[in-house]
Amino acid sequence: MSQIGSFALMLALGLSAYCFVAGFLALFSRSAASARLGETARRAGIATFAAVLLAGIVLVLAAFNDDFSIAYIFHHSNRDLPAAYKFAVLWSGQEGSLLFWSLLLAGYGFVLRLRYKTDQRLFAYASVIIASVQVFFLLILNFAAHPFAIMEGGLPPDGTGLNPLLQYPEMVIHPPMLYLGYVGFTVPFAFALGALIMKYPGEKWIHITRRWTMVTWCFLTIGVFLGAHWAYAVLGWGGYWGWDPVENASLMPWLTGTAFLHSVMMQEKRGMLKVWNMSLIFATFLLSMLGTFLTRSGVISSVHAFAQSSIGTWFLVFIGLTLAVCTFFLVANRDHLKSEHKLESLASRESSFLFNNLLLLVVCFTILWGTFFPILSEFVQGHKVTVGPPFFNRVAIPVALLLLLLTAVGPLLAWRKTSIGSLKRNFLFPAIGSVAVGGMMILFGVRPWEDPSYFYATMAAILSALVVFTVISEFLRGGRVIAGKSGQNLFAAMIQLYHRNTRRYGGYIVHFGVALVIIGILGTPFNKDVEKEMGFGDKINIGPYTLVCQSYTQDDNPNYGNEWAIINVFRDGKQITTMYPERRFYKASGQPQTLPRIYPSFREDLFLVTDVYLVYEGKNETTGRPIIKAHLNPLVPWIWIGLIVMVFGTITALVPNAVPVRVTAATPAREPAQVGAGD
């Protein structure tokens, strides 16, 4: 089986190399045969997908067949591993995940090459660029991190098993989502670089890649949040984001990708920020690569990182080469990227996008800086320092709050120019509402002056409320205008409003989701936790809850043995649920694992929902009594609800408009229209 996989990988390398070379020659050759050569390159690109897919299938089949002659299967699977995790073996280790990366890239390339008739020349450029990235990954797979390497010595009877931390349902979908995001940014990158090299006239390449970019961004968003949820539900420390280098690596391309999604609208509408947009998409792709490098090179220590290996050098060379090529074409073809319009006012959508981009990039830089500062420190001072959560929280949060302010204000600004009068008119209701929210927080006992974390929480609440009220007021205002003209009820009018400009109102829904996420995060300073040895009938009092230990029980299956604590949860003297925090012992790897249990109190507190989060930490070695740690994490469920809203918003933004949107750039400067001032 390993021979089939190895052959498929070698074939894929040959095909992608042909796709790159033949495609390149066809683009720059003036001979009559160049069109035919280009077509063979396109078909080789399509065939690459088939070959990489075959390699992927072989690896999964090897996991299902317990083929421990393949070293990768031996190290990441075992006979009693459940089927879903055997499938997930494909992305559970270094070599497999690189194969998965390559497979997704080949898949994206496959779709792109099938749709080549949209614009044959631009697609041919994009195809060649994607093929170059594909060649890089297949080179690594064939020569540096071979997933089908054979075990040395005799055939082992069983594998060492999958890392217990990865044996959780979310780990079956989190990496694919994240990788779909990382890899997906290769497509807009390829189109952007292709458009720059060929000096593609107009902004059509942006229209072509808009959906690719949004879908990719959506996948990356889901991937990042699923990773956070996995950390919350599995690692058992009661938090969801620890500013770990690998977490940071996923956030950086998300930030630049978000900046790109906003600023690209300026290029579409006004023909501005062309160099900036090119730079942003290049940066997003390079940061995706940097993230992959970080997790695999061993330069940064992280609990999430794969084993240290030599492939870091490959990535450094590739990143360096890509940076050089991008910079060269940006400089050489800068005349092609001249802005077509000028900015007319500071109070305009354009300037809000500019500052939104600035803040997103500052947050991104802060994360990049903090992630790499330990290396810099070692180089300068001779010793490493830790750059952990206190640094990121102190530096990134104030900038993020400014960003939240812009998220609220930006949609109220019209393209080109906004009068102070209209800004006041649009801003009044959201501003009053958000100040009222701040007042209510103080009324309910939050004292922002007592602790910086309370101050940030209050500010975040006010600004999130501002975003929510802004979105609501935008829908209401537009809906009222339509309802007034058509006689529809307000809700139907708002639906029609959305259908008139799905991208704009879908974007607002995404903003609404972001505000919900922030609301979920701002509960952090109010977290509580209690740790206690609990025998039968022992109690923990935490917040309004009383936790009573009813009993402990055990179970066993071929994969692991486990122990549950049975904890009854009471509130106001009434039992509301029973929770079963768990501790497992995996047989193949010999590793223990705690699995927290979480109860979100939606039935008791709809808006101020709190997670009761229980961890069975183990037994006290001296007394032999079990230790339970209880956390009370207010508002956290809003983070996951916010994610669902963000994804829903992105999907709605992808729906085509029912009525074409007028291009606002063609209209003379005036008071912003009440409805549909543009995206």
Added chain:
Amino acid sequence: MKMSNLRMSCHPERSKGPAFRRDVRHSPRRWLEAAVLALAVVVFMGAGDDSARFKDLGHRMMCACGCGQILLECNHVGCTYSDKMRNELLAALDKGNSNNDDLILQGFVQEYGPTVIAAPTAAGFDRVAWIMPFLVLALGIAFAVHIVRSWKNRPEPALADGIVIPNGSELEEFRRKARKETGL
């Protein structure tokens, strides 16, 4: 002592009329006093009991086992460091003479190395870590403002090749031709 003095100086003024309040509201001395009071509140705010200090210091250190978690949040199964370090921190706080948080942290640095501190310090090269993001923010804002200004001052885009807007005598010539062709 200082705080009580400030409080005493505040009270008599409260009993006076609105006119007096209007005067003192703009008094620089009053602003200075208010600032000192606010500063004192902030300074003394953190000086709580030992449990608050334990929580604060425990969140300023990493667990030395390499799990990458904050000391008080490390919960990984079988950790041989976190309990020991927490006990050491409690012991350091119990010592009556350990009122200086930096001294306690320094003790941990000597025992576990500089990576035990969860964030760069505000001394030496470590300061660069804190300064750089804000410097980049300041430079970014300055750059954005520069761009906005240059955009605002930029002339309207040039007309397509061959199109020249006539003026003066040229315009008069066009006008003459137009009159002739339209018979006016």
